[in-house]
Amino acid sequence: MIRIKKAGRVTAAVLAAGAVTALAGGPAQAATTTGASWPENVSTVDYDDVNVTAAGGTLTLADAAWHRTAQVFAGSEGSFTTAEHELATPANRVSAELSADTPKGTTVEVDVRGRTGVHDWTEWTPAGTAFKTTVSAVQARVSLHSDTDGLRPAVRGLRLSADSGPQANALAATTASTYKIFATREGLTGHTTANGHVITSRDHFVALPSGRGLSSKGSGTYSVRVCKTDNSRCEYAPVWDVGPWNTKDDYWNPASVRAEYKDLPQGQPEAYAAYHNGYNGGKDDLGYKVGNPAGIDLADGVFYDGLGMSDNGNLNVTYLWTGSGPTGVVSTAGDPMNVRASASTSAAIKGLAANYAKVTIECYVEGDTVTGKFGTSNIWDRIGPNNYVSDTYLQTGSDLPVAPHC
Structure with a gap:
């Protein structure tokens, strides 16, 4: 991310990873191929944007005293996502030049992501960091933060540029990462999530302690499979919130790209290490004493209806976007659909x-x-071990099966 902490007016040209160094005037990593540069419109707030306004063409916090949930963000938080920008030539790195006013105690950050398939995107990554593969289209997410009620950062302009630097390779086929993680119930009906969704009773989403895998409102770009440890029950759900405890702990990633806590094993949340081992003085990244080892929060519908849980506990969590292969987006009238043990409407519900x-x-x-x-079909898709759903509820981009026959 670009993280601006200086007080006053700043214009930041971020050309590569190590944005703070670049801001201070240090050398930027040279690109192997120079690409296109374009301005982004930051003066029109849309459905995907959270607690921001663009009065007078300047992007700022709509409510500088808005606090989403306790022990998630200290201070006011807002985010703005640009429109998808098609690239004339595939690239593997997107850099940002930001013009912003940041009074003391306020920050502005820019993350970017790239499209790799019909429904597939890279994770949100700091502007200037090379993706693992080339991408065909890009988006930027501008995050605004204030530690003091009433103080607002202001973004006056954003220019992005795309190029191809190191590691511009094709993605190898991979299996999505799965880890045993302690899960807690989020609850908080009526509160607003990090992507702007207002939580309803028996809702169906999860929260992870990093915005790198945060889906936009009404989207499941980043989704997980959460299963009981005996795999007797599973739910597939989008990531719509940030938490529990930490806000920058993408523990499912290897140390080479993990944002913080790189000395912890891949798959171990910081909260687990803080709670069990006294890591970081037993505190999270906001300075709160960690009260449980949770690395995922479950909305009530996932907790009670999808998994049939009665108390917090360990689950097998699969971070579906970390794998590759054909995908589909669950599309219903609104309620979740049953996952069956076989391709039959009378098969056991899993x-x-x-x-x-x-x-x-x-x-x-x-x-x-x-x-x-x-439409109508007898095709059923296997989406996990002994987990089947009707193809008529999956948006795949094709009228034909997108995966091989079992």
Whole structure:
């Protein structure tokens, strides 16, 4: 991310990883190929934007005293996402030049992501950091923060540029990462999540302690499979909030790209190390004493209905966007759909797949004929071990099966 902490008016040209050094006038990493540069419109706030306004063409916090949830963000937080920008030539790095006013106690950060497929994007990464692969389109997310009620940062301009630097390789086929993680119930009906969603009773989403895997409102670009440790029940759900405890702990990533706590093992949340081992003095990244080892929060519908949980506990969590292969987006009238043990409407229910969740399609089989949102078909898709859903509820971009026959 670009993180501006200086008071006063700043114009930041961030050309590579190590944005703070670049801001201070240090050398920037040279690109191997120079690409296009374009200005972004920061004067029109849209559906995906959270607690920001663009009065007079200047982007700032709509409410400088808005606090989302306790022990998640200290101070006021807002975010603005640019429109998708198609690249004339594929690139693997997007840099940002930001013009902003940042009074003392306020910050502005810029993350970027790139499209790699019909429904697939890279994680949100700091502007100037090389992606693992080339991308065909990009978006930027501008995050504004104030530690003092009433003080607002202001963004006056944003210019992005795309090029190809080191590591511009094709992505190898990978299996999504799975870790055993302590999960807690989020609750908080009526509160607003980090992506602007207002939490409803028996809602179906999860929270992870980093914005790198945060889906926009009404999207499941970043989704997880959460299963009981015996795999008797699973739910597929989008990531719509940031938490528990930390805000920059993408623990599912290897140390080479993990934002913080690089000395911890991959797959171990900082909260686990703080709670069990006294790591970081037993505190999270906001200075709160960690009261449990949770690395994921579950909305009530996931907790009670999808998994049938009665208390917090360990789950097997699969971070679906970290893998590769054919995907589909669950599209229902709103409620989650049943996940079955086989391709039959009478087969045992193994859990739920939430609306908007993006799932990996391992293979397909023929089964009961179902009429769903995308027509009538006897095709069922296997989206996990002994987990089947009707293809008529998956948006895949094709009328034909997108995965091989099982």
